[in-house]
Amino acid sequence: MKxxxxxxxxxxxxxxxxxxxxxxxxxxPIAGGQSxxxxxxxxxxxxxxxxxxxxxxxxxxxxxxVLRVGxxxxxxxxxxxxxxxxxxxxxxPFVGHFVTRNRGTVGGSVAHADGSAEIPLCxxxxxxxxxxxxxxxxxxxxxxxxxxxxxxxxxEPGELVVETLWPPPEEFEGAAFEEFALRAGDYALSMVAVxxxxxxxxxxxxxxxxxxxxxxxxxxxxxxxxxxxxxxxxAVAREAGALAxxxxxxxxxxxxxxxxxxxxxxxxxxxxxxxxxxxxx
Amino acid sequence: xxxxxxxxxxxxxxxxxxPRLLLTDFLRHRLGxxxxxxxxxxxxxxxxxxxxxxxxxxxxxxxxxxxxxxxxETVESLAGDDGLSPLQAAFKRHHALQxxxxxxxxxxxAEDLLSRCDPSHEEIVDMLSGQLxxxxxxxxxxxxxxxxxxxxxxxxxxxx
Numbered sequence: 354m355k356x357x358x359x360x361x362x363x364x365x366x367x368x369x370x371x372x373x374x375x376x377x378x379x380x381x382p383i384a385g386g387q388s389x390x391x392x393x394x395x396x397x398x399x400x401x402x403x404x405x406x407x408x409x410x411x412x413x414x415x416x417x418x419v420l421r422v423g424x425x426x427x428x429x430x431x432x433x434x435x436x437x438x439x440x441x442x443x444x445x446p447f448v449g450h451f452v453t454r455n456r457g458t459v460g461g462s463v464a465h466a467d468g469s470a471e472i473p474l475c476x477x478x479x480x481x482x483x484x485x486x487x488x489x490x491x492x493x494x495x496x497x498x499x500x501x502x503x504x505x506x507x508x509e510p511g512e513l514v515v516e517t518l519w520p521p522p523e524e525f526e527g528a529a530f531e532e533f534a535l536r537a538g539d540y541a542l543s544m545v546a547v548x549x550x551x552x553x554x555x556x557x558x559x560x561x562x563x564x565x566x567x568x569x570x571x572x573x574x575x576x577x578x579x580x581x582x583x584x585x586x587x588a589v590a591r592e593a594g595a596l597a598x599x600x601x602x603x604x605x606x607x608x609x610x611x612x613x614x615x616x617x618x619x620x621x622x623x624x625x626x627x628x629x630x631x632x633x634x
Numbered sequence: 635x636x637x638x639x640x641x642x643x644x645x646x647x648x649x650x651x652x653p654r655l656l657l658t659d660f661l662r663h664r665l666g667x668x669x670x671x672x673x674x675x676x677x678x679x680x681x682x683x684x685x686x687x688x689x690x691x692x693x694x695x696x697x698x699x700x701x702x703x704x705x706x707e708t709v710e711s712l713a714g715d716d717g718l719s720p721l722q723a724a725f726k727r728h729h730a731l732q733x734x735x736x737x738x739x740x741x742x743x744a745e746d747l748l749s750r751c752d753p754s755h756e757e758i759v760d761m762l763s764g765q766l767x768x769x770x771x772x773x774x775x776x777x778x779x780x781x782x783x784x785x786x787x788x789x790x791x792x793x794x
Contacts, residue, residue: 354675361636361653361699383700390695391676394656403653405700429689450764452743453677455689456696537763 356393363405367486367515370409375488375511377402382513384425384461387453411460411515420519424460428472431459438479438519439632440528440546444471447530450538464514468503469540469565475530477570478546478562481519487512500569525550526558527633531621532565535608541565542609543618545597547625549585551633556580561593561622566603566614573600576622585630587623594623638702642667643711651698658682660698661708669709669738673766680765683739684708690746709738712745721745721782730778732769740765744779752787755780 360377364370374380381400383389384407392398411423416436431437432445432454448471449457462472463483476483477496484493488511499506508514522528532544541564548560559577562570576596583589598619605611635650642665649664656675661667661684673681675694682693685707712719718726721741731737740762747753747761758779762772 355656355659356654358652358654361697363699363702386695386697386700387677387692390656390697393654394675394694403697407700446760449677450680451747451761452680452683452690452692452764453695455746456686456691537760 354394356390357396357399359400360402361405362402363407364409367409367411367513370404370406370513371486371488371511373402373404374513378510380404382406382464384464385427385453385457386461387449387457388461388465388467406513416521418521420521422459422517422519424464424514424516425458426460428454428457428459428462438475438522438528440479440530440548441472441475441519443528444475444530444532444544444546447471447532447534447538447541447544459517460514463499463517464506464508466500466504466506466569467540468568469544471530471532471541471544471564473500474544474546474562474564474570476517476519477572478528478548478560479520480560481517483514484516484518485509485512486515491515493518496570497572502568523550525552525633527551527629527631529625529628529632531625531628533617533621543603543614543621545618545621545625546570547622547629549580549626549629549633551630554584555582556585556630557582561597561626563597563601563618563622566601566618571601573597576600580626585626587627590623590626590630593626594619594621597622636699636702638699640701640703641705643707649698653697653699655698656694657684657696657698657701657706658693661693661706664698667708667710671735671738673735678766679736680739680743681736683742683765685742685746688749690743707742709741712741720785721748721779724778724782724785725775728774728778728781730770730774736765736767736769740767740775744782748779748783748786752783753779758783 362373380402411425413423415421528548532541534541543566544564546562550557559580598615603614671681673679677692677695684693
């Protein structure tokens with residue numbers, strides 16, 4: 354359980370980081386390292402060069418309406434920042450553990466793109482943006498066009514996540530996060546984020562994102578569309594849950610059968626939707 | 635080899651390290667600070683938890699080269715010349731340890747939590763979900779941390 358030998362560069366700026374990453378095709382960036390170092394320890398990852406982003410000046414948080422969160426901002430910092438969207442503040446305690454959130458970063462979680470990760474799910478549910486920069490410049494990416502599958506994104510070789518942009522809570526909007534895991538801090542069996550607007554007691558702009566039972570934050574347009582214009586009663590929420598349960602296609606594991614995971618997802622959608630609706634009032 | 639300079643338990647340390655050396659192995663093998671334990675080496679068990687620049691972190695998920703210029707505190711720094719720290723003393727009173735393997739990590743994580751707030755029972759239990767103990771069943775650990783919390787809060791109120 355020790356990493357292979359590699360070279361190490363502590364980048365002092367974003368430019369230096371991009372330059373170093375471009376030098377070696379087996380280079381890996383490291384931010385918090387809460388997923389990468391375990392993978393290094395198990396030798397699942399064998400980089401020849403590790404480029405440390407922790408001192409590259411990517412740890413700022415700015416708010417100009419939209420919250421601009423630097424890639425190496427610690428998860429615990431965002432968890433306790435009053436400007437953080439309530440959806441993400443509700444989800445953050447589910448990210449790893451108290452101690453791992455001290456070191457784990459927001460950008461690292463996004464770039465790592467674990468299908469069970471809460472931060473990507475919330476970013477997608479809120480319609481946020483991923484800002485990436487590489488040798489060919491800076492670009493903004495929609496989360497739904499960023500996450501491809503487990504551990505795979507549309508980042509180009511040599512590109513780094515430098516920032517995530519989080520829209521502020523909107524008027525008439527309510528949001529809720531639900532997750533179920535076998536133990537606190539474990540990977541979720543299923544998780545759901547719901548954002549809904551309540552305009553004249555009718556649901557509008559419904560955004561439901563489901564993770565862990567899918568390989569990336571996944572929305573189901575028909576489930577969202579079915580809710581548009583409705584008054585969300587417990588029966589309506591249960592129906593939406595049933596639609597979501599039918600829409601997902603989880604593989605199942607030693608911990609849970611596909612049938613269980615579908616039913617669980619339906620329940621989580623139902624609960625999150627009802628709570629988001631109540632909060633939107 | 636990369637030269638790193640840091641402060642460990644108040645002592646300045648200068649060492650040459652291979653980039654792949656984990657902070658845990660650096661502390662244990664180079665500095666002889668074997669109070670920091672190595673359990674799972676993938677961030678799950680919490681036995682290796684140490685304090686880095688005032689917050690608790692997993693020593694096994696950090697490279698020694700990354701802490702260049704930083705201040706690291708390990709379990710060895712908790713007790714003073716006058717004996718156990720209040721949290722350690724509470725652990726002793728409540729029998730909050732049996733084999734002791736998880737204890738250093740739990741003490742460091744608990745000190746971090748207590749330094750931020752007066753944590754509720756639920757917050758303490760949630761913090762402990764990241765620190766595996768297979769002996770105690772956790773109840774005495776929670777009781778010890780709650781007692782240390784109440785003691786701190788009393789001292790704050792009386793201005794001592």
